Ligand SMILES: NC(=O)C1=CN([C@@H]2O[C@H](COP(=O)(O)OP(=O)(O)OC[C@H]3O[C@@H](n4cnc5c(N)ncnc54)[C@H](O)[C@@H]3O)[C@@H](O)[C@H]2O)C=CC1
């Protein structure tokens with residue numbers, strides 16, 4: 001069986017696939033155009049995909065030989081699951097192994113914004129150390145404040161746990177279902193969406209993205225948030241309207257924002273949000289640790305190997321295909 005991987009992944013995954021007797025195809029050029037990418041996909045049985053290539057109707061129609069897809073990500077918002085289901089194609093993903101790393105980034109963004117780290121680092125780089133000034137550009141402490149989690153699943157739980165342990169924060173959350181574990185272990189309180197945005201000092205987004213949730217966090221939401229609130233998004237950029245976020249930040253409707261994901265992604269060169277000092281923006285590095293990436297490679301390889309043996313994938317976005 002042929003497996004196409006569009007970018008090199010940690011060696012552990014490649015070794016596992018080869019030891020299972022699979023033919024692994026990795027192109028020299030790891031920055032393929034969509035056309036080039038489709039050409040590779042057409043000739044393979046299984047695709048191990050790194051990044052946001054769209055698995056849409058066009059893909060499924062043009063690549064009928066592909067019988068399994070293993071994503072090198074937990075998010076599967078770039079896959080048309082209905083189209084995959086019509087053809088009984090399992091879509092593997094990589095849950096859990098990246099939850100710690102991604103929640104670490106949410107935590108880092110929250111702290112960096114609360115203590116104005118980007119602003120001060122820029123001053124240091126500009127050789128403008130400044131004098132000790134008791135009133136100048138003060139940060140805010142997080143101790144005892146309220147963390148609101150939108151989408152309390154695996155990563156949201158880890159973010160909530162860190163904030164509880166480090167700063168004794170009160171946890172409120174809005175989710176599709178109650179999260180019993182978080183309610184018992186972290187004393188997390190389920191609230192309505194409106195209550196979440198009105199009461200959070202830090203609002204951290206951890207839901208899985210669907211197109212119908214585009215721009216959910218927009219001007220009317222930022223309007224209702226607290227003036228000292230920090231907006232953190234490590235989930236998907238599509239959740240927030242970036243122009244509205246910019247306006248909320250310049251007009252002081254909210255305190256600051258920490259983004260690991262932007263809308264669009266990559267961020268546009270002339271996006272005015274880049275000029276603001278109350279933001280910290282990272283280029284989608286949530287899972288970028290050695291540990292998480294090794295784990296992702298292992299899970300993705302396990303998924304492909306299971307498929308090749310006629311077994312069920314263990315980590316799957318569409319279990320309904322079985
Ligand atoms: N920045 C990065 O590098 C990374 C980003 N991610 C993103 O984080 C997301 C979450 O990952 P996990 O925690 O593993 O997923 P998960 O499935 O464990 O948790 C997501 C939670 O969001 C809830 N949810 C979804 N839509 C909702 C809505 N409209 N209202 C209320 N609750 C809603 C779900 O019920 C679920 O409990 C991924 O889908 C991905 O988009 C994941 C890994 C790395």
Ligand SMILES: O=C(O)C(=O)CO
Pocket residue numbers: 072073074075076098286287
């Ligand atoms: O896993 C995901 O969904 C990511 O965004 C990158 O790890």
